[in-house]
Amino acid sequence: MKQTVAVALDQRSYVVDIGQGLLAEAGALIRPLMKRPRVAIIADSTAWALHGGVFGESLTQASIIWDLIEIAPGEGSKSFASLERVTEALLALNLERSDLIIAFGGGVTGDLTGFAAGITKRGIDFVQVPTTLLAQVDSSVGGKTAINASAGKNLIGVFWQPRYVLADLSTLATLPARDLRAGWAEILKIGLLGDRAFFDWCLAHAPTALAGTVEHLAYAIGQSVQAKARIVAEDEREAGVRALLNLGHTFGHAFEAIVGFDESVLRHGEAVACGMAMAFRFSHAQGLCPQEDVLLAEKALQAAGLAYLPRLLPGGPWHPDALFEAMSHDKKNENGALTLILTRGIGAAFVQKGVDAEAVRAFLKEDVQR
Known part of the structure; x- marks a missing residue:
């Protein structure tokens, strides 16, 4: 059964279709969006090898004419070099501004494609076809597009909403278990930041969902997309409540930067999981969050195979000063001071601006050593 979730943004509104077997229906679903039957597909080479035949x-x-531009999997493709190659390829195809670009793959593909679509000829519409759990529940919805820079993750980009998102659950059957767990971190985030009942459901159903039970995956994805759609509709440009979706990301992005965005070492979802646990522990250290909620959040992460960082990477290069330096480049920071997403308990996250730097330094030193 197909679920359809609306993202209400006035003239930029679109829908997210979630279901099994949607790749085989993609042409019929996408064709009504087009003025002429002409698209360029930017695809993760691994995802395309697995699922591109059905989609194409x-x-x-x-009767849609399509051209394929393949990119290498992994965060390394979110670079200036990849952006230049992709935009030059799009220009060589002589796409018109009324044509479509399709992102086919995970979050890296969607971020790079969305950014390229947003800046090529000052904006060409694009469609997201996410093939990973993390992309289906998070990065494909909301219009955030970016590449990485030496200073940190996602620092160069634009807001550019897709025209449509097609999430085929069938693609998840080919995902490695590690990538399913990484995607589950973003699902669990929705419960941790603002929905205690959904958190309880996730805690109870993580094992079956991650084992591939379609009904549980479909429910988790649908709930996550609905929650994100509501938040994005209220705050498209992250001026307020949308910042809550960054729970765990300031800490997590710092870890990703330190390992050079090497996903063989650390997946984005793993970094977010570690970051969420740290956000709960830091909130407790600041007298904001009860210890029992910290322990319950960590239990939910461990139930999904997402232990905190020292267990993922024993002996990693986690120098507190290096972590703090990476955190200092976060996009949410204001007036030279850190902004963190903290919590008063499960389902009660909030945005804290002007966080005391020395308190963060002291916490990092103690937390990394433990």
């Missing part, structure tokens, strides 16, 4: 055939059956 569906477009062809709908």
Whole structure:
């Protein structure tokens, strides 16, 4: 059964379709969005090898002319070099501004494609076809697009909303278990930041969902997308409540930067999981969050195979000063001071601006050593 979630943004509104077997219907679903049957597909080479045949055939059956631009999997593709190669390829295809660009793959592909679409000819519409759990529940929805810089993750980008998101649950059957767990971190985040009942459901159903039970995956994805759609509709440009979706990300992005965005070492979802646990522990250290909620949040992460960082990477290069330096480049910071997403308990996250730097330094030193 297909779920359809609306993202209400006035003239930029769109829907997210979630269901099994949607790649085979993609041509019919995407064709009504087009002024002429012409698209360019930017695809993760691994995802395309696995699922591109079905998708491409569906477009062809709908009489859509398509060209393929493949990119390498991994965070290394979110770079200036990749952006230049992709935009030059798009220009060589002589796409018109009324044509479509399709992102086919995980979060890296969606971020890079969305950014390229947003700046090529000052904006060409694009469609997200996320093929990983993390992309289906998080990065494909909301219009954040970016590449990485030497100073940190996602620092160069634009807000550019997709015209449509097609999330086929069938693609998840080919995901490695590690990538399913990484995607689950973003699902669990929705419960941790603002929905205690959904958190309780996640805690109870993580093992079955991660084992591939379609009904549980479909429910978790649908709830996550609905929650994100509500938040994005209220705050498209992250001026307020949308910042809550960054729970765990300031800490997590710092770890990713230190390992050079090497996903073989640390997946984004793993970094977010570690960051969420640290946000709960720091909140407790500041007298904001009860210890029992810290322990319960860590229990939920461990139930999904997402232990905190020292267990993921024993002996990693986690120098507190290096972590703090990486955190100092976070996009949410204001007036030279840190902004963190903290919590008063499970389901009660809030934005804290002007966080005391020395308190963070002291916490990092103690937390990394433990």
